[in-house]
Amino acid sequence: MTTMGIGIIGCGNISTTYLGLAPLFKGLQVRAVADMNMDAARARAAEYKVQAQTVDDLLANPDVGLVINLTIPEAHYAISRRAVAAGKHVYSEKPVVLSMADGVALRDLARAKGVMVGSAPDTFLGGAHQQVRQMIDDGVIGWKAGIRPRISFSSRVAARCWIWGRITSAT
């Protein structure tokens, strides 16, 4: 198995999750971290025994083949674009971009550079969600993939009318 050298840009809270969990997986080796704030990068690098670099140096680092972009959402596109332009594969925190124009431009540049771009979330790969996926594909609720289903769906946090009325009357 090939090992992919990884550079992380963005040393905020979520970086500890990636740095801490990467060793669980085959072929991932975090080699460098960077941040706009070099002190934050140095502190995180010392904590996980990796190299601290500037963003420019990390993007030029030949030992880094894939950049994990953990910057704030407003910076996702700019950082991902620079990484792709530098010939790096990119895995971004969500949301991958904030506009369709940025997303299409990133997709086109990645194709031109021959690199792959991906994005969190990856929680749908979890045991529970993959089990639901398997149950749906097995037709246990009356629908198999490819057959026109009659499914309706509800997701979390619906505002109930009485709460809405209470909030509006109070303001």
Added chain:
Amino acid sequence: MLDMGPYYIGNLINFLGPVRRVAALATSAHATRTVTSQPNPGQVIPVNTPTNIHALLDFHNGATVNLSVSWDVQAHKRVNMELYGTEGSLFVPDPNFFGGQIEMAGKDGKITPVPAWDHPFGRANQDNPHHGPLANYRCAGVADMVDAIVTGRDARCALDRSLHAVEVMLAALQSGATGAFVTLTTTCTRPAPLGPDAAAALMA
């Protein structure tokens, strides 16, 4: 919407595939919010985006979905995700996490827990102060992408799917502003399933 939406829409794409069109009501209950987290707790910031969104998603495969996202609710009695089919219903745990309890009902309408299968990304590996034992395998998407790069296949977290999810969210905001259905310009495929063996193969 843009913060929590990707978990839900990503899972819907996993379950049902791509979305054809979107309509939504989008409002805000508050003109300002007070920051509760570091580094600026107590700071009052203006609300510049809808914080209460009720969207209708029309999927290419014919599924009809009601997606509600709100910061303006104090309490609710909704399950994170519910799937209703002709033969039964599935109750899906929080897609912000890898594990959790699935429940199901058949035609008799009786809701019962579904025993978890033995999946490497469903096993609790952390003790969370708020949620108790938790399965956390963030980076799984990176590992899958690296394997995809090496073997020349599609990555499950590929840009085509996340970009489609972004378009679904932006379409809900746009529809909330205009009152009209928004037909999407992008599409994607369902990601390949990741069964227990395929997941185990990604682990060190």
